[in-house]
Amino acid sequence: MKQNKIAWKLAGNFTAAILVFAIVVGLCFGHFFRVNTVDTRQQELLRRAVRIAAIMGDSYERQHDRNDNVVTRRLIAYINTLTMDDVWVIDTAGNVEMRNSIRNKEQEVALKHSRTEGSRHVWGFRGKSVTGYIEEYKGPLGRDLPSVLAGIVPLKDVEMGLQKSIRAAFKGDNLVTEWFDEDYKELMVVAIAPIYSQDGGVRSVLVLRTPMIGLRESWLSGLNLLLISCGVALVLAIITSIFFALNFTKPLNKMKQVAEKLAERDYTARSNIVQEDEIGELAKTLDMLSGRLEEADKESRKLDKLRRDFIANVSHELRTPVTVIRGSVEALKDKVVTNPEEVAKYYQTMHGETLFLQRLINDLLDLSRLQNTDFDIEKSPVNLCDVISEAVRSSRQLGMNKNVEITVSDDTKMYMLLGDYGRLRQMLLVFLDNAIKFSREDGLVEIKLLGNKLTITDYGVGISQEDIKHIFDRFYKTRIEANKSGSGLGLAIAKEIAERHQIVPSISSEEGQYTTIELILPEPMTEEQLENAN
Numbered sequence: 001m002k003q004n005k006i007a008w009k010l011a012g013n014f015t016a017a018i019l020v021f022a023i024v025v026g027l028c029f030g031h032f033f034r035v036n037t038v039d040t041r042q043q044e045l046l047r048r049a050v051r052i053a054a055i056m057g058d059s060y061e062r063q064h065d066r067n068d069n070v071v072t073r074r075l076i077a078y079i080n081t082l083t084m085d086d087v088w089v090i091d092t093a094g095n096v097e098m099r100n101s102i103r104n105k106e107q108e109v110a111l112k113h114s115r116t117e118g119s120r121h122v123w124g125f126r127g128k129s130v131t132g133y134i135e136e137y138k139g140p141l142g143r144d145l146p147s148v149l150a151g152i153v154p155l156k157d158v159e160m161g162l163q164k165s166i167r168a169a170f171k172g173d174n175l176v177t178e179w180f181d182e183d184y185k186e187l188m189v190v191a192i193a194p195i196y197s198q199d200g201g202v203r204s205v206l207v208l209r210t211p212m213i214g215l216r217e218s219w220l221s222g223l224n225l226l227l228i229s230c231g232v233a234l235v236l237a238i239i240t241s242i243f244f245a246l247n248f249t250k251p252l253n254k255m256k257q258v259a260e261k262l263a264e265r266d267y268t269a270r271s272n273i274v275q276e277d278e279i280g281e282l283a284k285t286l287d288m289l290s291g292r293l294e295e296a297d298k299e300s301r302k303l304d305k306l307r308r309d310f311i312a313n314v315s316h317e318l319r320t321p322v323t324v325i326r327g328s329v330e331a332l333k334d335k336v337v338t339n340p341e342e343v344a345k346y347y348q349t350m351h352g353e354t355l356f357l358q359r360l361i362n363d364l365l366d367l368s369r370l371q372n373t374d375f376d377i378e379k380s381p382v383n384l385c386d387v388i389s390e391a392v393r394s395s396r397q398l399g400m401n402k403n404v405e406i407t408v409s410d411d412t413k414m415y416m417l418l419g420d421y422g423r424l425r426q427m428l429l430v431f432l433d434n435a436i437k438f439s440r441e442d443g444l445v446e447i448k449l450l451g452n453k454l455t456i457t458d459y460g461v462g463i464s465q466e467d468i469k470h471i472f473d474r475f476y477k478t479r480i481e482a483n484k485s486g487s488g489l490g491l492a493i494a495k496e497i498a499e500r501h502q503i504v505p506s507i508s509s510e511e512g513q514y515t516t517i518e519l520i521l522p523e524p525m526t527e528e529q530l531e532n533a534n
Helices: 005-062 068-083 105-113 160-169 215-263 278-333 340-371 384-402 421-437 490-500 527-533
Strands: 086-091 095-101 121-125 128-135 148-154 175-181 186-196 202-211 380-383 405-410 416-419 444-450 453-458 504-510 514-520
Touching: 005 068, 005 175, 005 186, 005 202, 005 215, 068 086, 068 095, 068 148, 160 175, 160 186, 160 202, 215 278, 278 340, 380 384, 380 421, 384 405, 384 416, 384 421, 384 444, 416 421, 421 444, 421 453, 421 490, 421 514, 490 504
Parallel strands: 405 444
Antiparallel strands: 086 095, 086 202, 095 148, 121 128, 128 148, 175 186, 186 202, 380 416, 444 453, 453 514, 504 514
C-alpha cells in the first residue's frame, strides 16, 4: 500500500479536484443566491410601490376634508399595517412622514430607553432626533401587531444616496435601490415612486423599505448545508477515489512485476491483462515483448548450442584428416614405409585428405560470407532455365559412376530472375550432388520446373523424419555409408544462397522411397523490370 505512489497521487488529485469544485460551487451559490434574492425582492417591491403610489394619488383626490397630513398618515398607517413595509411619504416641502416597523424586541427596548423625558422625541433614525412616537396596539381579536416608529424627519437627514433618488422621483422616475441600514443592521431594499396629482404633477414621493431580514442567516444556513453536503461528498469521494485509484493501478503493478521478472531473465512471465484501453494495449505490448524475448532466448540457446556443435564438428572434421596426414608423414619420415608402391599410396592418401581439408575450408568461407548480411552477391537478370541446363550437364558426369539418369521437364524455356548466376549454379549443384549421392545404382533424378516451383527428386535411400528436421543445419550429416565423405555444409550453403535470392527451400522424403527438394521461386521478371535492370 505504501509503495502504491500512483494510487495515492491519483486519489490526492481527485480529492483536490473535488475540493476546488466544492469551493467554486459554494462561492457561486452564495453569490447567485444573494443576487437572485435581492433582485427578486427589488422588482417585487418596485411593482408594489408603483401600484400603491397610484392608489394614494386617487385617495388624495377623493378625500373631502383635504387635510393632506391626516390623509397621508392614514394611508401610511394602512399600507404599513397591510404590507409590513416601512412607508415614507416625502412632500414638496422636504418633510419625510415615516412609519418604520420595529421588527425585534432589542430594537424596541433601545428606542424606548432613548426617549427624552417629558417629550415625544425618540432617538433612532441615523443618529437623529425624530419627532414622533412608538406606537403599540392590539389588532382585531386582540392579536399583537408589530410596534412601529412613526414620526417626521427632514429630507436632509436622509442618506445622501436616497436623497438623490427621491429628487429623481419628483421628476417622474420610478427607482429601486438598496443599502445597509445601520439602525436595523440589515440590508434594505428601497422602492421609490412618484405620487401624481389630478393635473399630472408630482405632489409627493412614496418610499417603501423592506429589510432583507434573514438574508445573511439564510445565506449562511444554505452555505452550511452546502458545506456539510460537500464534506460528506468529499469523504465519499476520497474513499471512492482510493478504491478506483487502487483498482486503476492494479494492472500497472502487475505489469511492473512482469517487467521485474523479465529483468531477472524469466521470459515466461505474462501479465494476461485484457482491457479495452491504453493500459490494455500496454499490457498486450508487454506480453508480446515477453513472448519475443522468450523466443529470442530460445533462439540464443539454440545458436549457442549450434556454436558449440559447430566448434566440435569442425574440430572433429579437421582432426581426422590432420591425424591421417600426420601419421603418413611420420611413417615416411621414419622410413617405416619404404616400398615404392606403399609410399605412393601414402602420398595419394595425404593428397586426398588435403583436398578434403581444402574443400572444407572453402565451404566454411562460403557459408560465412553468405551468412554475413553485409556481403553482397552480384545480381543481374538470369535465365534460370540456362542455370538448370548447365548444372545438369555438370552433374551428369558425377552420375556416370552410378549410372544415374537425370531428366529435366519444364513448362517454359525462359524464367528470368534477378540473381547471381554462379551462386544459383552452386545451389543446384549441391542439390543434384546430394540427389546423385543418395540414389541407387541405375537410379533416376527428376528435375521439374512448373510455374514458380522447381523440384529435384531422387528415388534412393530417403531421409528419416528425425534427420529431415536438421537437414539444413551446419555439419549435420546422416549416418549412412553414402555420406561418409560429406562435410555437412553443402545443404546449409545451398539454403543460404536460396534465401539470398528470395527462394524458399523445403524438403520432403520417405525413407527407402524418395527425397524431393522443393524450391518456391520468386515471380519471373517482367519486360519492364528487365529493361530497367539492363
